[in-house]
Amino acid sequence: MDNFMALMEGFSVAMQPMYLLFALGGVLVGTAVGVLPGIGPAMAIALLMPITYSLDPTAAIIVFAGIYYGGMYGGSTTSILLNTPGESASVVTALEGNKMAKAGRGAAALATAALGSFVAGTIATVLLTFLAPMLAEFAVQIGPVEYVALMVVAFLTVGALLGASVLRGLASLCIGLFLAFVGVDALTAQQRYTFGSPFLADGIDVVLVAVALFAMGEALYIASRMRHGSVAVIPVSGNWRKWMKREDWRRSWKPWLRGTFIGFPIGTIPAGGADVATFVSYATERKLAKGENKAQFGKGAIEGVAGPESANNAAAAGVLVPLLTLGIPTTATAAIMLVAFQRYQIQPGPLLFEVEGALVWALIASLYVGNLMLLVLNLPLVGLWVKILQIPRPYLYAGILVFAALGAFSINFTPVDVWILLIIGLLGFFMRRYGYPIAPMVVGLILGPIFEDQLRRSMAISQGDPTALITSPIAAVIYATLALIFVLSFWMKKRQKAMEASLDSTSMSAGGGDQTRA
Template identity: 70%
Template sequence: MDNLSLLLDGFAAALQPMYLLYALLGVLVGTAVGVLPGIGPAMTVALLLPLTYSLEPTAALIVFAGIYYGGMYGGSTTSILLNTPGESASIVTALEGNKMARAGRAAAALATAAIGSFVAGTIATALLTLLAPVLARFAVSLGPADYFALMVVAFLTVGALMGTSVPRGLVSLSIGLFIGLVGTDVITGQARFTLGVPELGDGIDVVIVAVGLFALGEALYVASRLRNGEIPIIPITRGWRTWLRRSDWKRSWKPWLRGTAIGFPIGTIPAGGADVATFLSYATERSLAKEPYKSQFGKGAIEGVAGPEAANNAAAAGVLVPLLTLGIPTTATAAIILTAFKTYNIQPGPQLFSSNPGLVWALIASLYIGNVLLLVLNLPLVGMWVKLLQIPRPYLYAGILVFAGLGAYAANFTVFDIGVIAVFGVLGFFMRRLGFPVSPMVVGAILGPMAEDELRTSMQIGLGNPAYLVHTPFAVTVYVVMIAIIVLALWLRRRRARYERTVEAGDATSTTATIRTVDLEIESHEPHPEPDRGRLSTSTIRTQRKRRR
């Protein structure tokens, strides 16, 4: 009952006209960046973070939460209409959504994605409301060794599961941990890895790292691959306002609920976030489908859009559970939001619900409001979002570079930071070219100093005995769960790769069958030659086809 009254107080604060305006601004920007391919919520929050220093904490966090939710909504538009996912979590949506669009059902695909996102986001936010205070009360009893165990789990799972290669993810994480060590040691007062540069004595600002890696690095990477020409966009046919047929509603509501049940718990643990959740939802829907719907998978099954999109948004809400209650980010966007908390001298964790209840409950209430705003914006204004895809890429990324430079200078108002962001931008560019994920680096840079503090405290309490790190049942359980999470996630990743190969093989088979049909039609319309010459011609054609294959 206390939580309900606190939530009502949060709604009373979030429904103020100024906070409603900030929520609307956040979801608008978030949907826009989700629609634009290559620009994700993490980059946007990193760009806007230095520009929101003048806002009060509640307003800034409402904007960032709106960007986070909006980015998850908007990614489906690009996947469906362009077959180009704006976010990695929207890759699975492109498998069936783009096929539906090519079959003239783009409106239905966009509608089931938007409504499914609303349903999953609302249910997952309700679960966040119920579970977060309980978990926060439990987290108060945890000691330094327990928190260090949780951070080790975050390090290894994020490093191993973000990206396509485990070794490359761990290398990226190690670089981030090294960046977090740069500066003056609080205990000894000695400078570490500053190379004699006085400006590095206070460490490297995480905002600079994030803006350089996400904004500048992405802009350089896209520029290196940029090609002239317009992007082919599948048009939305007339009558899209009818949204879904009755049969579509019947086929979609169960995947919405199943996607929510899959996405939320996976989002709460550092197990790959929404990427794993969307794949698992797609695999579930494909295995549960019955004929004649089962044969539609790979050709435009609406269940393959409804389930993954619901899992995507449910996982987004689940990510906020460890962030608010333990102060541990499990995604790149959550890591940047954690930086926003620290910018206002607010430490997410067990004490957050007791020390800043007004801020927390206003933030949670704004998530409910943001879900409603996103549903209102995504269905009627889908045509406006499609037009954003026609913005020329040079203009778009030139604007990103301008905002990145302004953001770097606004962080500490020093020209030195602009040079630092250039270094990290070049580093981010080469990491992308070589296939190294950048998200583990940001997580390492943020959590590295925190993990160091917890490790030192544990060693002081345990008198230097490493066994103190595993002296509690909770710490042992966490390490065991970590191993299980990594094994399960790697198995799921292998299954996802197998599904993708199966889908590609299916497309290739259908293409080969089409070629054979065309050849047979051509042969049937050709005049029949003399018997001997006809047999020779047919055998020659078959030999040539075998060589082509």
């Protein structure tokens, strides 16, 4: 009941007109960046971080939460309406949704995605409301040894599972850990890898790295292989109240619920993020479909949009559980959220609910509010987002570069930071070009110092005996879970690849004509 009261108090904060306005701003920006190809929520939060420094923490966190949820909604609009060949295999929603749109059922696809996201987002936020305080209560009791175990799990799962190549993911993680060393060691005050430079002695600013990797690096990479020609958007018309027919409702509501309960647990464990959740949901729906509906899979089955889209949103809420209660980010966007928290001197982790209770509950309340706003923004106002989708790409990416430079400059008001932005941006460009995932590097950079601190603490407690790291029962359980996650994930990835390959060949041969025209 305590938590319920706390949540109500959270609502009383989040419902203040000013915070409602901030939430609206957040979900608007979030939807916009979700809709725009090439900008994700991670990039949007990274870009906004330096310039929202003057906001009060609650307002800033509400804005970021809005962007986080909004980005998930907006993404589906793009994948359904934008005719981009090639990407379909990695985003299953795009596969069925885009086929539906081409068959003139784009409105139903958009509606089921938005409604499914709302249902899943709301249920998942309720689950988050109950689960997070419980987990936090448990987490308060764990010591440095268990913390080390949890972070090893985070490192290995993010490093090895987020990208296509295990070696490259781990290399990316290690680059992040290495950059985290630069500066002054927190425990002994010794300089490390500073090469006598006063700039490096302060350490490398995480926000700067985030802006460089997610904005500068991404813009350079897209520019290097830009899809030229006009942007082909499939038009949608009609009254939004009639988008979903009775039949569509009947076929959608079960996938929504199934997607929610598939997505949320997968989001809470560090097993590769929302991609895995959407895939599992898609595979489930395809298996459960019968007769005529089953034959539609691969050609525009509404279940294939409703399920994965709900799973995607539920997973996004699930990701917040380890982030808020353990301080462990499991996706790129969560890592950026963690940076945002840290900038306001808020340390997510077991103590967050005790120390910053009012703020966390305001954040959770704003998620409920944001979800409702997003439903309104995405159903009647979808036409607006379609227009945004058509922004000429040269202006879009030039604008991103200007914002990245503005963000970097306004960290310390020195051009040196913008040079660092450019250099790390180039690093991000080459990493994308050569298939190194970006998220592990950011996670390494953020968690590295905390990890080293906890590791050295536990070694000091055990007086240098490394076996103490695995003999604690809780830590042992955590490592065993890690092994399990790994076995499951590799098995799942194999299945996902096999399925993508089969979908690729069917969809490509079916849609071959469109591909050559596009």
